[in-house]
Structures are given as C-alpha cells and as structure tokens.
Amino acid sequence: MESVGDDCFNELLSRSLIQKDNAIAEENFRMHDLIYDLGRLVAGRSSYYFDAREIPRTVRHISFLREMFDVSEKFKGLYELKCLRTFLPRLAYPSEPCYLTKMVSHGWLPKLRCLRILSLSRYINITELPDSIGNLLHLRYLDLSYTSIESLPNGTFMLYNLQTLILSNCESLIQLPQQIGNLINLRHLDISGTGKLSIMNLQNVVNPVDAFQANLKNKEQIEELILEWAIDPQEQQIEKRCT
Numbered sequence: 090m091e092s093v094g095d096d097c098f099n100e101l102l103s104r105s106l107i108q109k110d111n112a113i114a115e116e117n118f119r120m121h122d123l124i125y126d127l128g129r130l131v132a133g134r135s136s137y138y139f140d141a142r143e144i145p146r147t148v149r150h151i152s153f154l155r156e157m158f159d160v161s162e163k164f165k166g167l168y169e170l171k172c173l174r175t176f177l178p179r180l181a182y183p184s185e186p187c188y189l190t191k192m193v194s195h196g197w198l199p200k201l202r203c204l205r206i207l208s209l210s211r212y213i214n215i216t217e218l219p220d221s222i223g224n225l226l227h228l229r230y231l232d233l234s235y236t237s238i239e240s241l242p243n244g245t246f247m248l249y250n251l252q253t254l255i256l257s258n259c260e261s262l263i264q265l266p267q268q269i270g271n272l273i274n275l276r277h278l279d280i281s282g283t284g285k286l287s288i289m290n291l292q293n294v295v296n297p298v299d300a301f302q303a304n305l306k307n308k309e310q311i312e313e314l315i316l317e318w319a320i321d322p323q324e325q326q327i328e329k330r331c332t
Contacts, residue, residue: 090276136175150175155211157185161192168197175206188214195219208232216261223247234279237261246271258282287315 101107102118110119120128129136136150144166151167155178167173176198180187189212198207199221207228209215215236223244231248232255239261246268254272256262257279265280294300305314 144170146170149173150177150206152177152179154179155185155187157187159187159189159193159212161190164193164197171201172203173201174203176201176204177206177208178210178212180211186213187211195221199224201225202227204228206230209236210255211235213237218242218245220244226250229253231255234258239263241266241269243268248272250274253277253279255279256283287317289317290319291316292318292320 098107106121106124107118108121110117132150134145134147136152137144137148138152146169148170149172151170151173152175156163159178178187189209194209194212194215195218198204199219202224204225205227207225207230210232211234213236215233216239218233218238218241220242221244222242223246225248228248228251230253231245231251232253234255234257236259238256238259240263246266249272251272252274254275254277258281260283262280262283264284269275
C-alpha cells in the first residue's frame with residue numbers, strides 16, 4: 090500500500106501538481122492552486138472549511154484553524170452532524186498552546202461512529218481519552234501528537250480498523266499497553282520524541298514460536314529498537330560464584 094502511495098505521490102510531484110512548500114519546512118508539500126480549486130469543486134458540499142457561516146448538513150469532512158481556547162460554543166453548529174468522517178484542526182501558529190473543551194473531546198467526538206480521521210494534535214490540555222473512543226469502529230487515523238496524554242484507554246484497542254496512530258512528542262506518555270497488539274491493521278505508529286520501542290523481560294519467553302510470531306524481521310521501518318533481558322536472581326548468584 091505504501092509503495093503504491095509513493096508512486097502516486099512522485100508522479101504528482103513530477104508533474105508539478107504537488108509542489109514543495111519551502112516557506113514552512115523542507116519536508117512540506119502543497120497542492121498547486123488549480124488542483125486545490127479542482128478538489129474543492131469535486132468535493133462539493135461534503136467538505137467544509139469551518140468558520141462562522143452556516144454549516145450544510147451534507148458535510149462529511151471538517152477542517153478549521155485552532156484557537157488558543159476552542160470552547161464548546163465554537164462547535165455549536167457541528168453537534169448535529171452525526172455522519173462526519175473527518176475532524177481535522179489546523180495550526181495557525183506552531184508555538185501557540187491550544188486548549189479544547191471536554192464537551193468536544195469526551196462528549197461529542199466519541200459519538201461520531203462514522204469518523205475515519207480524528208486529530209487532536211497540539212491540544213495540550215488533553216491528558217486522557219474517554220473509553221468510549223472504542224465506539225469509533227471505522228477510525229483509520231488518530232493523531233494525538235503534542236498532547237499531554239498519559240495513557241491510552243482500553244477502548245483504543247478495539248479500533249481494529251486503525252491504520253495510523255501518531256503519538257509523537259507526547260512527553261507525558263508512560264507506556265504502550267500490551268493490548269496494542271489487538272490493532273491488527275495498524276501500519277504506522279509514530280512515537281518519535283516520546284520514547285523508544287522497547288521489548289522487555291524477554292527472559293520470560295519460553296517458546297521460540299512466540300518470538301517467531303512477532304515477525305520483527307519484516308517490520309522494516311522500525312528505526313530504533315531495544316531488547317532487554319532481566320537477569321534471574323538465581324542465575325546471577327551462579328554467575329558470581331563462577332567468577
């Protein structure tokens with residue numbers, strides 16, 4: 090899937106339909122204005138850049154600029170959109186801290202059972218998610234980067250269709266629970282700036298088949314991996330006597 094995506098992206102780039110946006114960062118790209126206009130035309134009333142105007146009931150994809158305080162009143166016109174597929178805040182100023190009301194993060198969003206893309210990135214007051222996040226069974230993309238999330242609720246590991254989980258720069262995140270293995274369709278896990286992928290207590294692996302099933306050799310995109318074996322106290326005493 091990634092190879093096909095790379096081929097399509099490079100083809101668009103070679104034809105200047107996508108261009109580098111060096112004004113923001115070297116790795117950022119933007120659509121040509123004509124392609125953007127075409128996309129807006131094709132999307133019609135199903136995509137919407139959220140502002141103070143009346144929101145059509147046909148909207149399926151919402152994007153908007155974050156403010157320092159995104160209070161419940163700001164989203165009042167969205168609460169009736171039960172079939173929303175995309176909730177994508179955008180950042181006006183990268184260094185500006187942002188706060189999102191719990192009425193949205195814990196009340197409204199977990200009820201959107203058709204949601205495919207959910208970003209809560211850079212809302213620094215988010216320290217947890219409700220367990221009802223597990224109701225979003227169609228979710229494919231979840232971005233919690235730059236939040237104060239401390240742990241993931243059990244409901245997260247019921248998102249069997251999730252393909253991308255972004256936890257980069259979540260400095261308060263303690264660990265990834267064992268249940269993350271339930272996310273059988275997960276293809277991209279970003280924990281950069283948070284921690285390393287560590288597999289600990291490997292001395293407890295009795296059956297070599299368990300290690301074989303982990304299939305680490307085929308996870309070619311892992312950039313940093315720590316494998317740890319704890320020393321059994323009895324073996325440690327034997328080692329001391331031998332030395």
